[in-house]
Amino acid sequence: MRYDKRTYAHANKWTPEQAAKITVKEETVDDAIAAAKLLKEDPRIDPTCVYLIGHSLGGILAPRIDAEGGDFAGLILLAGSPRSLADILYDQNNAFVAAMDDKDPKKEQTKQWIESEYAKAKRLQDMSMQEALTTTVFGLPAYYLKEMDSKLPASYADRLSKPVLVLQGEDDFQVYPDKDYVLWRELLGGKPNVTFKLYPGLNHFFVDYEGEGENTPDEYNVPGNVSQEVINDIAGWVLKQ
Structure with a gap:
């Protein structure tokens, strides 16, 4: 089915x-x-x-x-x-950046964004309900990932x-x-x-x-x-x- x-x-x-x-x-x-x-x-x-x-x-x-x-x-x-889904998304984004041309000015900027998003992912369980509802991690609602990480x-x-x-x-x-x-x-x-x-x-x-x-x-x-x-x-x- x-x-x-x-x-x-x-x-x-x-x-x-x-x-x-x-x-x-x-x-x-x-x-x-x-x-x-x-x-x-x-x-x-x-x-x-x-x-x-x-x-x-x-x-x-x-x-x-x-x-x-x-x-x-x-x-x-x-x-x-x-x-966790956040860990998988971190790897996927890093693989995308690795494939970028080293001369691309967005490469370093994207690397910094990835690390910033992953830092948020690492503190998902410590986020308050309100913060999770108003925050995104790798483009996904933090609330969605927080609940998923609990199980x-x-x-x-x-x-x-x-x-x-x-x-x-x-x-x-x-x-x-x-x-x-x-x-x-x-x-x-x-x-x-x-x-x-x-x-x-x-x-x-x-x-x-x-x-x-x-x-x-x-x-x-x-x-x-x-x-x-x-x-x-x-x-x-x-x-x-």
Whole structure:
């Protein structure tokens, strides 16, 4: 089952006050839990065999969605991360700056902006409610990031006893195989219920892309399909549970 986020489907219905206070709970978690309930109540579906596939932000939130009421048979984490979103945004912005021409006068200015934003990110939990509601960090509302940081994926790691499949593409330049995937392995690698797989040549969307704009956001402008190997691996893993 797939559906659009409420912030996309009903973007025009949010008041400024509501938009200022939205968190991933309202944006993603609550609806994913409601979707799980809907599926489990469908007489055509075995309620003990409903799995959650979370991609990117969904992969970050999947353990929380499960713990807060999704109660799935298992979790599939695609290009997710146990780190805070601010840490990931810091790395992404630094990668963007590194690719800039050294002669570009905006390069040093951008570096300073990144460090300034990251300094704000480091004190998110100390921000008052009012400051968080009136501050942005890397262009996102601080309130949104503050709430998300209060329930990081790592805090659920010890409680994850159900089957978990962690998948990542080696060519992912948004969520990092050498950081995020490695951290998943450190957190969950000793658990017999967790399976890992890293795919050579696949990007953040699990597409094998070669050509102009490779390893930059430009490659996302070229239509592609999710690797059949990934689809087969997910299906095979679910059927083995």
